[in-house]
Amino acid sequence: MKATREAYGEALLELGRINNQVVALDADLSKSTKTSLFAKEFPERFFNVGIAEQNLIGIAAGLSLAGFVPYASTFAIFATGRAWEQIRNTVAYPSLNVKICASHAGITVGEDGASHQSIEDIALMSVIPNMTVLVPADPIETKSMVNWAFKHKGPVYIRLGRMGVPDVLPKDYSFDTKPYVIKKGKKIVIFATGIMLWKCLEAIELLKGYNIEPTLVNVSCIKPFPEDLIVKIAKEHDIVFTAEEHNVINGLGSMVASTLSRNYPMKISFIGINDRFGTSGKPNDLLSYYGLDPNSIKERLLSWGV
Structure with a gap:
């Protein structure tokens, strides 16, 4: 049993090891989003912007224009709610190559309650033109999806969870956009x-x-x-x-x-x-x-x- 957020952190670290274009950003939640793994090994390519989600997206946009491939992470409720305008106007409108990997989505966040349980994020991201919206089912798909997003040119939103889940897809599964x-x-x-x-x-x-x-x-x-x-x-x-x-x-x-x-x-x-x-x-x-x-x-x- 492993949460998709944990698989994301592992995949991001592996991706960073083979491509120095990859940078990671977080809004002071790196231990929870698991970008802390990347930060420990590549501190020069990690940016903690503090509890400033709008700034998180703006900095990610700037880094993409400088030739980097930014993976920006925070909780889904804050990424899609507090920074929606920045995602729409700064990232999606010019179709910048920013990957927004938001964790703790859905009700399985648990005891944090309604204020932190994002049940609207798919809707909020799907309505934005140019945005690709992905939801991995398990750790296997998460890792494959993170790598797919790197190869895809343009904005991507990946919805990640807090709760541990088993591997349900085959070990040789490779993500594409087909059901x-x-x-x-x-x-x-x-x-x-x-x-x-x-x-x-x-x-x-x-x-x-x-x-x-x-x-x-x-x-x-x-x-x-x-x-x-x-x-x-x-x-x-x-x-x-x-x-x-x-x-x-x-x-x-x-x-x-x-x-x-x-x-x-x-x-x-x-x-x-x-x-x-x-x-x-x-x-x-x-x-x-x-x-x-x-x-x-x-x-x-x-x-x-x-």
Whole structure:
């Protein structure tokens, strides 16, 4: 079990060892975001801007114009909320080569509560032109994604979590922007993103004996959204579910619904946070409270009478 933020820190360090263009920035949270690993080995390429997220983005933009590839990190709630205008106008508008890797996203931040639980960040980043929005499912995908982002020219937002997760993707998995079918089933397809891929896998195990065998698809690229492949996979099934640790408004579910409504209208159900703020609690307790735990997912699938 390893958090995606930890895998990010390890991948950033490895990337820094092979390319001196890589620089890292943080807003006084490097121990939590794990950029501290990079800072320890490459202090001359690490910049702690203090608790000044708008400045974090501005400095990252300047470094990109100087030929560096900046990875800017802080908590997701601060990166996408406090520095939204700077991301929009300073990074995305001129399409600068800045990578924003924001940790502690979603309700699984836990006891920090609603003020720190970012359930809007996918929506806030996806609405910005030129921005690529990525959500890794596990440590394997995180490391591959960090390297992919380095090769991609332009702004990238990577959503990272605090909670430890197991490796659910194959060890030889290599990230690209296409949906990845992790389990092939019939009738039902679940499009999941982030930590919910793991929770949906556990829910599918609980469905054994109910004669329900869903297809499970990892959708880790939210923008640009892979519309053609989403439609192709949906056409092979009768019912679509989406699963995300994010507000169901303008997250993965909204992207899938918009795509299908324009191309192949069909039944769809959202598993996510239903337009509510987070609250304080243990991560697994919060997943249960918001209906994102494996048993709740199982019951949602059974409630459709399939």
